[in-house]
Amino acid sequence: MTVAVETGTWQLDPSASTVALRHRTMWGLVTVKGAFTAISGGGEVSPDGSATGTVTLDAASLDTKHAKRDKHLRSADFFDTDQHPEITFAVRGADRLDADGVRVTGQLTVRGVSRPQELTARLVSADAGGLTLETEFTVDRDQFGMGWNQLGMMRGLTTVTAALRFTRAGS
Known part of the structure; x- marks a missing residue:
């Protein structure tokens, strides 16, 4: 990644990290x-x-602040959390683009369907306490078997945003 990031093992700090999504409906x-x-x-x-x-997400933990909608999103129409409880992004590589830009390549798995995913992240902080990466990218939910679209209400791509804080493992 960047010269500001030390070699070694890093652990995600869930209390200082967020992964969110938004979709037009x-x-x-x-x-x-x-x-x-x-x-x-x-x-x-x-x-x-x-x-x-x-990075692993508990698919059932998605909270849209609407209980009925959240229940539907957990159903087989969308995330099917009973059969596929986790969403994972497996990073296969990361290349420095510039002082704070990083191209990340990996594999996104949703509902048991894996697809290659490339995104650009920004290193927003790196210090002795850890490092924070931020990214925003889009996903076509149809590619992951989430084609439910009553009356054509849902069109376009889903936008995913993440701010991920990593600390040295063991610290």
Whole structure:
């Protein structure tokens, strides 16, 4: 990643991290927003600067502040959390783009369907206490078997935003 990031093992700090999504619905008139309340993960930065790791979301922890909608999102129409309780992003590599930009390549798995995913993250802080990466990227939910779309209400891509704080493992 960047020279400011030390080699070694890093652990995600769930209390200082967020993963959220937003999607336009009701024919583009309403934006549904939600956040995952249970996230975990970790990674390793090798001496050559390469990075690998995993971020895991408890799919049932998605909270949109609307209980009926959240129950529907957990159903087989969407995340099917009974059969697929986790969403994972497995980082296969990370390349420095500039002083704070990082291109991250990996595999996103939702509902048991895995697809390659590339995104750009920004290193917003790196100090002795840890490092924080922020990113925003889009996902086509149809590619993950979430094609439910009553009366054509849901169109377009889902936007995922994340702010992930990592600390040295064991610290």
